[in-house]
Amino acid sequence: MKKLIILLSLVLFYPVHATNTKTLDTIYANSTMTMTLFFPSDIKQGITGSEHFVFTYNREKEQNLGLLKAVKGNPSNLLVVTTDGKVYSFILKYAEHLENPNRFISIQESIGDAKRVLTKEVKIYDNPNTSISANTIPNHIRRSCESLLELPERKNKHIKKNGIKLSLKNMYYREDHVFMQFEIENKSAIRFDFDFLKISKVSGNKGHNASYQEIPLETIYVHNKPSEILPNTKVRMVYVIPRFIISKTERIIVRLQELKTTRILYLSWR
Template sequence: MKHLIFISLLLFVSILTTAQPSFRLDTIYANDQKNVALFFPEPIRQGITGSENFVFTYNREKGQYFGLLQAEPGKESNLLVVNRNGSVFSYIIKYREQLTKLNYFIPMSSSIGNERPIANDSLEVANSKSSIANKHRYYDRFCSYLLDRKQRIGRLKKRKEGVALSVENIVFDKDELYFVIQITNNSSLDYDLNFLNLSIETRQKGKKKSLQKCKRPSKCIFYENRVGYNLAV
């Protein structure tokens, strides 16, 4: 019995790198003669200075939007402010005799993060799941397009015990490599497509030449046969 199976195989070759964002803290100057006012987008729930020569006062009961900063001569320190909604703000604070600025209106974009990482993590997980679902839909559509395209690059074919495997096309798209493979079963047995093992073979230069194989996992397998369509990830 003859079976034809067309496979559009995506070999994942892209490299993803993630980096933690770095924050450059702004500097606020204060002295012991004037009040420096800091206005925040949400009421202040907590304000802490890192040194005793700096004092940050705010209304703890009513939760006002502004706080007052004063300083005595000494080494620089830092100010950490948490708003009622969990937004965190951090600044370097220094003593200066002559002040050029007495009022700071701080936007929400100056926040370095939120004290509630669970909510942020949940949002990131939801966004990640949505992104993965979109990728799977793209793989499905693009692989189907490659199968319908029926473009061939040449005769790359192997046969064994009545089963022939040929590479019909190789396509590079968005840092990812796609292989279109046709499997023909001319044997008397019915075979189901279970898995494909892929590897990259490299040959070392020099007098003693040797071959090295490196297995590469597939990101997505989309295949069409006489029954219908299936997508395996």
């Protein structure tokens, strides 16, 4: 149960000195326009409560500019902490049309002050073909991966080909990351030598080159990456990638490639 709480507590909470009780304002967003939010001070941390909404800001150089996008789904919330310790909270809702895609936020909209100093941002590793070791990756990401491997499966998207079965068993959002748990089962009589697994966001149809677009999603960390899967065995691993949203016209494609052979599997879902 303790490990379950680690995964399900997917939002950083900061104790706040509330100045007064305020009714939270609502900010609307969608996938076709970018809602631009200007804060009185530079953004230190920004978190949304649902995968339907994605809030991005400059993590390399602190700025007061934040960008919000969304896909259709239930309302959620946005929590932002600025470098001067001010805390801002808003209700988030999806809207088909935005009357004004820009919002200037005043310091009077702050709900209070953070009690403690915020921790440093998690470093993102850019090479998708490099498996980061457990000694290098931040401990909270590694522990979340370990916990995810012990949880019951919530998804069962899979594909079978040439005696190999690739399945997506779980997918969780935590802060700015997505944790995807995959299972590879070898039902063939031949050993499967793992080469790579790549995750991409795709729109359009590959048969129509003008409309087809494939965007690789960088891999931050691979937990329990196998080198081989023996016959009649299976292995589970967790891929950590940056948080993303999917529009109605997009889908996720996962490519599993065996080393030095033609055994390739494509797993797709929306």
